[in-house]
Amino acid sequence: MLKVGLLGAGRIAGVHATAISTNPGSTLVAVSDINGDAAAKLAEQYGAEALTTDAILNDPAIDAVLIATSTDTHSDLIERSTAAGKAVLCEKPVDLSLARAQACQKLAAKNGKPVMIGFNRRFDPNFSALKAAADKGEIGKTELLSITSFDPAPPPVAYIKVSGGLFRDMMIHDFDMANFIMGAAPITVSAVGTSIIDPAIGEAGDVDTAVVTLTYADGRIAVIKNSRRAVYGYDQRVELLGSEGLLQAQNMLENTVVKSTTEGVTGAKPTYFFLERYMPAYAAEWAAFVAAVNAGSALPVTLDDGVAALAMAEAATQSAKTGKPVALSEVLGA
Numbered sequence: 455m456l457k458v459g460l461l462g463a464g465r466i467a468g469v470h471a472t473a474i475s476t477n478p479g480s481t482l483v484a485v486s487d488i489n490g491d492a493a494a495k496l497a498e499q500y501g502a503e504a505l506t507t508d509a510i511l512n513d514p515a516i517d518a519v520l521i522a523t524s525t526d527t528h529s530d531l532i533e534r535s536t537a538a539g540k541a542v543l544c545e546k547p548v549d550l551s552l553a554r555a556q557a558c559q560k561l562a563a564k565n566g567k568p569v570m571i572g573f574n575r576r577f578d579p580n581f582s583a584l585k586a587a588a589d590k591g592e593i594g595k596t597e598l599l600s601i602t603s604f605d606p607a608p609p610p611v612a613y614i615k616v617s618g619g620l621f622r623d624m625m626i627h628d629f630d631m632a633n634f635i636m637g638a639a640p641i642t643v644s645a646v647g648t649s650i651i652d653p654a655i656g657e658a659g660d661v662d663t664a665v666v667t668l669t670y671a672d673g674r675i676a677v678i679k680n681s682r683r684a685v686y687g688y689d690q691r692v693e694l695l696g697s698e699g700l701l702q703a704q705n706m707l708e709n710t711v712v713k714s715t716t717e718g719v720t721g722a723k724p725t726y727f728f729l730e731r732y733m734p735a736y737a738a739e740w741a742a743f744v745a746a747v748n749a750g751s752a753l754p755v756t757l758d759d760g761v762a763a764l765a766m767a768e769a770a771t772q773s774a775k776t777g778k779p780v781a782l783s784e785v786l787g788a
């Protein structure tokens with residue numbers, strides 16, 4: 455039984471607390487948050503103790519920590535947790551600074567404890583089935599990947615200001631999805647972005663609508679489309695074209711009823727947002743972490759994957775500013 459400390463008691467921590475408690479291989483023993491009331495409330499809900507982060511890291515009975523604190527704390531907490539001998543699952547992104555994330559990557563490797571990054575979409579049953587079919591060669595040689603990822607509504611501008619920008623905060627999931635499906639990192643990243651939904655987002659120095667094109671050494675191409683607003687709900691689709699066919703992962707809908715009348719044919723909207731769409735994925739992500747840590751086997755998503763996606767976000771941010779493609783090697787200093 456993996457004994458787990460949860461760092462953070464905010465929005466996503468609540469989702470993880472459920473996953474930890476319902477998994478038969480793990481138990482939630484403690485929760486910490488700089489907001490002591492939030493930690494106490496979440497801990498009580500799951501029969502755990504509210505402790506400080508130091509107390510969790512110093513407790514030898516705690517095997518693993520799940521880091522669900524604000525992004526600016528991730529690198530520090532990964533370093534401290536692995537130094538304390540804990541296995542780690544940390545929410546995305548690793549950091550907002552690529553250089554800081556790379557320093558964390560080096561130190562965590564030295565500490566030698568497993569670190570997984572919370573790219574939950576890899577565990578979505580639709581996307582993982584698409585990936586499995588592609589890997590089995592069911593559409594021949596893959597050629598063109600298209601990822602659509604639209605949020606239902608933009609977050610508050612106060613959040614945008616500390617988010618690190620759309621590419622690091624939002625498209626980071628899609629960069630990882632591209633790496634997951636293509637099985638390789640791209641060689642160039644070209645981005646265009648605009649703040650067409652809310653001028654206040656532009657005034658805060660960010661974009662709310664963006665398209666990125668990725669090129670690969672073997673000639674393949676990927677396109678990622680992001681928007682902070684889709685009035686019909688959370689639009690999360692992946693399409694992969696190959697030499698022998700096409701794979702498409704469609705949206706999850708609120709229900710499967712299709713109404714056909716003389717007026718036309720209509721159906722339900724996509725589920726509203728990530729908590730509705732990805733709940734099974736968060737549980738599967740945690741289950742994969744527990745299984746790998748208990749078996750001492752390789753993690754399905756690593757800190758290296760987190761840094762790889764962040765490098766693409768960095769390249770996209772630069773490209774959107776300059777209007778020029780950016781070689782990933784330039785960003786990585788390779």
Ligand SMILES: NC(=O)c1ccc[n+]([C@@H]2O[C@H](COP(=O)([O-])OP(=O)(O)OC[C@H]3O[C@@H](n4cnc5c(N)ncnc54)[C@H](O)[C@@H]3O)[C@@H](O)[C@H]2O)c1
Binds near residue numbers: 462
């Ligand atoms: N994978 C996903 O789908 C997904 C979804 C939402 C958020 N996230 C990521 O999860 C992280 C948290 O997001 P959220 O929406 O839950 O934010 P949130 O603001 O609701 O929660 C963050 C919590 O961390 C606490 N905190 C901040 N610094 C701390 C510290 N040093 N020690 C202990 N606690 C501290 C805050 O008090 C707050 O309660 C972010 O990095 C975000 O990018 C991932």
